[in-house]
Amino acid sequence: MPIVNRVAEFHDDMTAWRRHLHAHPELGFEETQTAAFVARHLAEFGVDELHEGIGRTGVVAVIRGREGNARIGLRADMDALPIQERSGVAHASTVAGKMHACGHDGHTAMLLGAARYLAETRNFAGTVCLFFQPAEEGRAGAKAMIEDGLFERFPVDEVYGLHNWPGMPLGSFGVCNGPAMAASDEFTIRLEGRGGHAAMPNLAADPVTAGATIVQAAQTIVSRQIDPLDNAVISITKFIAGDTFNVIPGEAVLNGTVRTFKPETRDFCERRLRELASGIASAMGLGCEYRYRRGYPPTVNHPNQSVAAGDAAAEIVGADRVDRNPMPVMGAEDFSYMLEARPGNYIWMGTHEGGPVSALHHPEFDFNDNALSIGTSYWARLVERLMSHEPV
Numbered sequence: 001m002p003i004v005n006r007v008a009e010f011h012d013d014m015t016a017w018r019r020h021l022h023a024h025p026e027l028g029f030e031e032t033q034t035a036a037f038v039a040r041h042l043a044e045f046g047v048d049e050l051h052e053g054i055g056r057t058g059v060v061a062v063i064r065g066r067e068g069n070a071r072i073g074l075r076a077d078m079d080a081l082p083i084q085e086r087s088g089v090a091h092a093s094t095v096a097g098k099m100h101a102c103g104h105d106g107h108t109a110m111l112l113g114a115a116r117y118l119a120e121t122r123n124f125a126g127t128v129c130l131f132f133q134p135a136e137e138g139r140a141g142a143k144a145m146i147e148d149g150l151f152e153r154f155p156v157d158e159v160y161g162l163h164n165w166p167g168m169p170l171g172s173f174g175v176c177n178g179p180a181m182a183a184s185d186e187f188t189i190r191l192e193g194r195g196g197h198a199a200m201p202n203l204a205a206d207p208v209t210a211g212a213t214i215v216q217a218a219q220t221i222v223s224r225q226i227d228p229l230d231n232a233v234i235s236i237t238k239f240i241a242g243d244t245f246n247v248i249p250g251e252a253v254l255n256g257t258v259r260t261f262k263p264e265t266r267d268f269c270e271r272r273l274r275e276l277a278s279g280i281a282s283a284m285g286l287g288c289e290y291r292y293r294r295g296y297p298p299t300v301n302h303p304n305q306s307v308a309a310g311d312a313a314a315e316i317v318g319a320d321r322v323d324r325n326p327m328p329v330m331g332a333e334d335f336s337y338m339l340e341a342r343p344g345n346y347i348w349m350g351t352h353e354g355g356p357v358s359a360l361h362h363p364e365f366d367f368n369d370n371a372l373s374i375g376t377s378y379w380a381r382l383v384e385r386l387m388s389h390e391p392v
Ligand code: NI
Pocket: 102, 103, 104, 136, 163
């Protein structure tokens, strides 16, 4: 597999960086040590500009190649998860209750590798901006960087992201053209009933029965009201009511998530859940309070940039190892905010190599270091292809 030779030469350095980051995980917007580590290395590599504290703990580096107007942004996320690590590896987390269980340590190490390569070779025409973002895990660090003026200060034409994908074999890539990951929203339904004696339900207004009816009925939104060829998930994951066996409680709270790809389907789910919950509550003589909080938008790849990403990946691993039409997933990703602001692509890089798949967000997860040179070679060739200084 044609890894870029120069990148292969510092595979051991990237492995050391990755393992250092793995041993010292930091949660979203707390990545001060991580950001300092990243900035120190970027300065060593001789990047042209280095900016810290973008979107609180984000870091941006600018590398200029030969003369040219093209400007592209490459992004890695830096945050860890609140999970107690059980991997048993030598470089396991040294911080109780925190670990890199999503491979963002690997993403950071690969983008650092790309920075070193690009600053050294400058075999491209134009400007590359490297975005090391905080808080991908639920706290919208990408949005924080954008609100901090990311694209005004670093006006790139296109943005690219990458995520390790343990479900795909090492040496393969997956590139969705169009929706890749879903919008992720959260809702809370509070049912106000009237508590009473469990033996005299006629004197009470029972929020447990009403809540159970809502849980069942909510599943008919996806199965009976949305086009079967569209995609949506409604999961009610929390149902809190009551304290004991012989008392009807006065209140119940339901909590869950809605995942969709299309804006109209998202609007529809938000509205139908409200109508269904308040309708059932009112039919059963209860009050209903409904809150719907919109989270990450869907991650939607742009056509031209997806072709470019797939072509760069094919150059590294071979065309037959790049799936240009993988199934989207209903998980969510805050790179979606960058893709709303600029055209771009978010690619999946396979990391699985023998044995059982170690799942993302699992306490035994560890990024596969054998993927570091592949991901960094992808970044290198993506830049050199998009910003070629050879006359075409
Ligand atoms: Ni992740």
